[in-house]
Amino acid sequence: MARPQKLLTPGPTSVPPEVLRALAEPVLHHRSPDFAEVFALAQERLREVFRTQNEVLVLTSSGTGAFESAVVNLLSPAERVLAVSQGEFGERWQALGRAFGCDVVPLTYSWGEAPAPGDLRDALAKSRATTVFLVHSETSTGVVCDLEPLLAVCRQAGALSVVDAVSSLGAVPLETDAWGADAVVTGSQKALMTPPGLAFVAVSDRAWERAESATLPRFYWDWARQRRAQAKGSTPSTPATSLVVALVEALGIVLRDGLETAFARHRALGRACRAGIKAIGLELYSPDDDSAAVLTGALTPEGIDAVALRLALRDRHGITIAGGHGDLVSRLFRIGHIGHVTIDDLAEALTAIEVELAAAGAEVEAGRAAPAAFDAFGSVAPA
Amino acid sequence: MARPQKLLTPGPTSVPPEVLRALAEPVLHHRSPDFAEVFALAQERLREVFRTQNEVLVLTSSGTGAFESAVVNLLSPAERVLAVSQGEFGERWQALGRAFGCDVVPLTYSWGEAPAPGDLRDALAKSRATTVFLVHSETSTGVVCDLEPLLAVCRQAGALSVVDAVSSLGAVPLETDAWGADAVVTGSQKALMTPPGLAFVAVSDRAWERAESATLPRFYWDWARQRRAQAKGSTPSTPATSLVVALVEALGIVLRDGLETAFARHRALGRACRAGIKAIGLELYSPDDDSAAVLTGALTPEGIDAVALRLALRDRHGITIAGGHGDLVSRLFRIGHIGHVTIDDLAEALTAIEVELAAAGAEVEAGRAAPAAFDAFGSVAPA
Numbered sequence: 001m002a003r004p005q006k007l008l009t010p011g012p013t014s015v016p017p018e019v020l021r022a023l024a025e026p027v028l029h030h031r032s033p034d035f036a037e038v039f040a041l042a043q044e045r046l047r048e049v050f051r052t053q054n055e056v057l058v059l060t061s062s063g064t065g066a067f068e069s070a071v072v073n074l075l076s077p078a079e080r081v082l083a084v085s086q087g088e089f090g091e092r093w094q095a096l097g098r099a100f101g102c103d104v105v106p107l108t109y110s111w112g113e114a115p116a117p118g119d120l121r122d123a124l125a126k127s128r129a130t131t132v133f134l135v136h137s138e139t140s141t142g143v144v145c146d147l148e149p150l151l152a153v154c155r156q157a158g159a160l161s162v163v164d165a166v167s168s169l170g171a172v173p174l175e176t177d178a179w180g181a182d183a184v185v186t187g188s189q190k191a192l193m194t195p196p197g198l199a200f201v202a203v204s205d206r207a208w209e210r211a212e213s214a215t216l217p218r219f220y221w222d223w224a225r226q227r228r229a230q231a232k233g234s235t236p237s238t239p240a241t242s243l244v245v246a247l248v249e250a251l252g253i254v255l256r257d258g259l260e261t262a263f264a265r266h267r268a269l270g271r272a273c274r275a276g277i278k279a280i281g282l283e284l285y286s287p288d289d290d291s292a293a294v295l296t297g298a299l300t301p302e303g304i305d306a307v308a309l310r311l312a313l314r315d316r317h318g319i320t321i322a323g324g325h326g327d328l329v330s331r332l333f334r335i336g337h338i339g340h341v342t343i344d345d346l347a348e349a350l351t352a353i354e355v356e357l358a359a360a361g362a363e364v365e366a367g368r369a370a371p372a373a374f375d376a377f378g379s380v381a382p383a
Numbered sequence: 384m385a386r387p388q389k390l391l392t393p394g395p396t397s398v399p400p401e402v403l404r405a406l407a408e409p410v411l412h413h414r415s416p417d418f419a420e421v422f423a424l425a426q427e428r429l430r431e432v433f434r435t436q437n438e439v440l441v442l443t444s445s446g447t448g449a450f451e452s453a454v455v456n457l458l459s460p461a462e463r464v465l466a467v468s469q470g471e472f473g474e475r476w477q478a479l480g481r482a483f484g485c486d487v488v489p490l491t492y493s494w495g496e497a498p499a500p501g502d503l504r505d506a507l508a509k510s511r512a513t514t515v516f517l518v519h520s521e522t523s524t525g526v527v528c529d530l531e532p533l534l535a536v537c538r539q540a541g542a543l544s545v546v547d548a549v550s551s552l553g554a555v556p557l558e559t560d561a562w563g564a565d566a567v568v569t570g571s572q573k574a575l576m577t578p579p580g581l582a583f584v585a586v587s588d589r590a591w592e593r594a595e596s597a598t599l600p601r602f603y604w605d606w607a608r609q610r611r612a613q614a615k616g617s618t619p620s621t622p623a624t625s626l627v628v629a630l631v632e633a634l635g636i637v638l639r640d641g642l643e644t645a646f647a648r649h650r651a652l653g654r655a656c657r658a659g660i661k662a663i664g665l666e667l668y669s670p671d672d673d674s675a676a677v678l679t680g681a682l683t684p685e686g687i688d689a690v691a692l693r694l695a696l697r698d699r700h701g702i703t704i705a706g707g708h709g710d711l712v713s714r715l716f717r718i719g720h721i722g723h724v725t726i727d728d729l730a731e732a733l734t735a736i737e738v739e740l741a742a743a744g745a746e747v748e749a750g751r752a753a754p755a756a757f758d759a760f761g762s763v764a765p766a
Contacts, residue, residue, distance in 0.1 A: 007412055012411075024403040026387040027390060027397060027579075030395065062443055065444070099600055099601065189621060195410050195625040197580045219479045237446065238570065240578065240623060241578060243625075320415060
């Protein structure tokens with residue numbers, strides 16, 4: 001296998017060494033007091049990260065699985081859903097809703113736009129949908145939407161909200177209870193600094209009530225079954241116990257310095273990345289403001305292939321970044337700065353980008369990006 | 384946390400140290416050539432273990448999730464399924480089929496019995512079910528059924544078979560292709576010596592054909608979507624990459640000595656465990672023959688509490704075994720000997736059982752079980 005890669009991707013992200021060490025502890029049995037203790041701690045820490053008093057369900061799956069669990073527990077066949085999309089993941093949830101026979105009313109924005117509360121209010125009034133799908137952080141574009149007013153619109157309309165917070169939770173503010181989100185879905189492998197394989201859903205009282213009457217078929221994803229097992233310190237079927245142990249370690253790191261510090265760090269990493277990109281002279285694809293705290297997208301200079309740039313970063317520098325989509329595949333690259341990422345990691349990547357762009361013939365003067373990034377970062381506690 | 388436990392349970396099982404070390408390697412990105420290489424190796428080794436030329440799908444879930452994937456990909460609402468049950472897991476699959484609105488015709492045996500091909504033939508003729516659920520190894524009782532003739536009956540009747548091989552694959556012979564099984568489901572955390580969190584399904588050509596017309600809703604479990612992604616060296620949504628890396632290491636260990644050696648070792652461990660239990664003077668609950676290669680169940684002497692015995696093993700010896708169910712909870716204990724278990728592990732557990740039974744007032748002479756177990760084990764290569 002090639003050298004280990006530094007992952008500056010929108011997930012999975014690199015994981016702190018102490019989390020990897022926890023992962024390598026001897027396997028715990030999932031019906032044992034040892035696991036029950038770890039699991040209780042995981043739930044306690046998850047509730048802190050989700051900012052909720054409600055139950056957080058721990059599923060062995062990707063974030064997509066956890067989103068599916070929200071669909072099959074909250075909806076009935078042909079039920080109307082307003083599925084807001086501003087990029088790849090929004091489109092995925094529209095497809096998922098359709099796969100389950102829901103009456104999916106799309107509210108689709110161009111990739112790169114952010115959904116507006118007024119549009120949502122109108123669409124809800126017109127569609128009378130019972131449920132709204134929202135994407136908090138859309139990593140295909142770097143857009144993090146302003147979730148609080150969107151959730152307020154849902155509540156005013158009496159619709160339940162299902163929030164994809166897979167790449168946002170722990171990176172940018174999300175007040176599950178205070179903002180009244182009904183099902184908030186995330187995964188282990190982004191800001192929660194744990195390898196992929198676990199996903200989580202925080203469920204509001206209103207959502208639990210709805211789940212009682214929702215009739216889409218479910219077994220593995222059945223929240224009620226899950227809640228009964230969690231009350232006894234386990235899960236209905238065997239969970240990824242080693243990942244739960246690693247998660248507890250990772251959440252301990254996140255919470256040690258506090259969520260506010262994590263949010264400040266992600267904001268500062270976003271500023272640093274944008275400053276570096278601009279110092280190189282590249283055009284930003286993601287928003288040029290503090291909302292872009294999760295991911296920075298940029299375009300290569302005309303005539304310089306973004307795919308070749310990514311390969312060079314990977315093969316010559318051991319740095320993995322993400323690519324673009326559709327027409328933008330040859331121009332767009334995306335730098336994730338989520339979770340266990342330092343300003344030095346970012347400066348290293350920006351410098352490598354400078355070097356490789358110059359090598360590819362772009363008019364780039366090396367040595368500008370890193371100082372600009374450090375300067376914009378300021379002084380925030382490291383991960 | 385308490386001392387690490389030696390897991391002599393029907394899963395999750397203890398994992399070899401080199402597998403734990405692989406688990407702690409830096410996280411791979413799931414859309415990268417590094418991961419594609421590991422994933423290809425995982426699939427190659429899985430095909431060897433499954434004894435199939437067909438695609439093996441790699442899901443991030445427990446075994447229950449993988450079984451659910453077979454249900455939603457192979458069946459349509461109200462379709463008739465013959466669900467054979469001889470214990471806890473058989474009952475689970477009956478419940479799962481019902482949860483998805485299938486017309487589940489149960490063929491239910493008493494716990495401890497093994498299904499008979501004649502019964503299956505009659506039940507299929509009467510029910511005209513299109514699909515049969517079978518449990519290969521039922522760890523609630525230790526019964527491993529004679530799968531080959533049952534699968535032959537399914538094929539003769541033109542019914543597809545879905546086989547729960549969660550605790551059998553890699554421990555006892557299962558010829559997916561040669562016996563004509565249509566969907567064989569297993570998990571990472573038993574004989575495949577990997578922590579829990581991954582599950583696998585081998586899918587026959589007939590099953591792929593059925594999946595094209597089956598209409599139960601699916602997205603996360605969608606086999607066609609999964610196959611398209613696997614053809615590109617990944618999965619549709621983020622898999623548990625660290626567990627895939629560990630799996631490759633574990634399957635390498637299994638295959639290094641060959642599957643036949645693994646089968647011989649599990650048979651010998653079963654013999655050794657039964658010999659030890661009998662030397663203590665206890666009554667066997669699981670079958671007293673080589674079919675019981677996965678798990679040994681035994682009853683404590685009248686008046687000696689099995690729950691207290693298990694707690695004593697756990698707290699005083701660092702050995703976790705499994706308990707009983709229903710009326711048998713106070714008498715039955717179950718020793719799993721799956722995967723990374725040596726005769727020395729087993730002898731240690733049997734000795735601890737002897738000691739604790741004597742301490743609890745049973746008429747047991749310590750020092751008999753281990754020699755009997757070693758004697759019955761013979762000379763088989765270690766795990």
